[in-house]
Amino acid sequence: MSAHLDPRDWDPDALAISRRLRGLIHAEIVGAGGRLPFDRFMELALYAPGLGYYVAGAAKLGSAGDFVTAPEVSPLFGACVAAQCAETLERLGGGDILELGPGSGALAVQVLGRLRDLDTLPTRYLMLEPSPDLRERQGRALAGQLPDLAGRCQWLDRLPEGFRGIMLANEVLDAMPVHRFRVGKGGDFQECFVRDRDGDLADAWGPIRSPGLGETVAALQAAGLATRPGYCSEVNLRLGPWLAALGASMTAGLVLLFDYGYPRNAYYQPDRTMGTLMCHLRHRAHTDPYRHVGLQDITAHVDFSAAAGAGRGAGFSLAGFAAQGHFLIGCGIERLLLGSDGAPDMDLLLGAKQLLLPAAMGERFKVLGLARDVDGPWCGFSVRDLADRL
Numbered sequence: 001m002s003a004h005l006d007p008r009d010w011d012p013d014a015l016a017i018s019r020r021l022r023g024l025i026h027a028e029i030v031g032a033g034g035r036l037p038f039d040r041f042m043e044l045a046l047y048a049p050g051l052g053y054y055v056a057g058a059a060k061l062g063s064a065g066d067f068v069t070a071p072e073v074s075p076l077f078g079a080c081v082a083a084q085c086a087e088t089l090e091r092l093g094g095g096d097i098l099e100l101g102p103g104s105g106a107l108a109v110q111v112l113g114r115l116r117d118l119d120t121l122p123t124r125y126l127m128l129e130p131s132p133d134l135r136e137r138q139g140r141a142l143a144g145q146l147p148d149l150a151g152r153c154q155w156l157d158r159l160p161e162g163f164r165g166i167m168l169a170n171e172v173l174d175a176m177p178v179h180r181f182r183v184g185k186g187g188d189f190q191e192c193f194v195r196d197r198d199g200d201l202a203d204a205w206g207p208i209r210s211p212g213l214g215e216t217v218a219a220l221q222a223a224g225l226a227t228r229p230g231y232c233s234e235v236n237l238r239l240g241p242w243l244a245a246l247g248a249s250m251t252a253g254l255v256l257l258f259d260y261g262y263p264r265n266a267y268y269q270p271d272r273t274m275g276t277l278m279c280h281l282r283h284r285a286h287t288d289p290y291r292h293v294g295l296q297d298i299t300a301h302v303d304f305s306a307a308a309g310a311g312r313g314a315g316f317s318l319a320g321f322a323a324q325g326h327f328l329i330g331c332g333i334e335r336l337l338l339g340s341d342g343a344p345d346m347d348l349l350l351g352a353k354q355l356l357l358p359a360a361m362g363e364r365f366k367v368l369g370l371a372r373d374v375d376g377p378w379c380g381f382s383v384r385d386l387a388d389r390l
Contacts (some may be wrong), residue, residue: 074351078110320381
């Protein structure tokens with residue numbers, strides 16, 4: 001789908017930030033000898049201080065932004081996540097919740113509100129958020145909707161030490177910078193770089209330079225995946241270090257990762273020859289990461305097999321893996337839909353369909369649970385655990 005927008009549609013300040021960001025990227029291309037690894041380009045486009053998409057202050061979430069996440073679809077999402085949090089806090093005898101990349105603050109509001117109803121509040125609700133603009137938005141949401149609980153909320157600049165409780169990451173992994181690769185005509189591995197083409201940005205393919213990328217692609221091929229000449233996809237080499245950092249931070253608890261993606265065999269299936277890289281702009285999707293740099297989201301689906309393997313390597317055990325719809329059913333969404341008269345609440349029904357139906361978010365989004373020093377079973381993975389597919 002086309003995502004070309006007339007420059008007049010943009011705020012002049014946003015266009016100025018985009019120009020500065022492009023200048024920074026072009027300077028890094030020069031510094032890298034004319035070819036910048038794609039993951040570094042993606043990191044700058046999304047997170048360059050003061051300029052990147054997630055930190056420059058433009059509206060991103062909701063109807064006025066570029067995409068909508070599950071907490072914006074329905075408060076039922078956070079209420080169900082709260083059920084899994086409550087179960088975990090009870091087993092731990094209390095603890096904290098840490099949300100990674102809290103976005104609009106909607107999930108924090110929903111989880112805390114529901115845990116108050118369940119009389120299972122965490123000691124603290126911690127938020128790790130790099131964007132000053134989003135921190136302000138989260139603070140406004142909490143103060144406006146849960147003024148009595150806002151005092152439990154704290155923003156962090158880094159992961160805490162000795163954490164005990166639940167870590168939540170909703171649509172965080174898909175926004176991690178990825179490396180892109182393809183299989184050459186002779187079966188050689190090639191890496192995607194970003195180059196300057198007459199003032200524009202463009203792909204440049206060449207021999208792999210990034211440490212670990214060649215070994216990762218070779219491992220995929222050893223498993224019978226990504227073998228066809230011309231096959232193009234991506235890998236997230238930052239996933240392992242990120243989960244290792246979570247493992248070093250947590251002494252006991254549960255990590256819940258919500259995102260769109262597949263187990264490895266489905267991710268790298270033979271007919272998915274162009275990978276999963278996607279851009280989101282004003283609720284339209286397209287595949288050109290070099291258009292509207294800094295003004296659009298850039299994402300890739302999650303290889304949940306890689307996430308589970310990295311989690312085990314970080315000292316976690318696999319708590320479960322489920323489609324979002326099954327996870328929410330296990331957490332009691334059907335009960336939450338009922339009004340005081342026992343009949344379905346029609347105001348909640350439409351949002352529930354978006355969260356549950358396979359054609360909407362129910363199958364496309366998955367939930368991966370990683371546990372440390374706390375045992376299941378877990379309500380969210382009680383309906384249908386797909387861990388054997390990872």
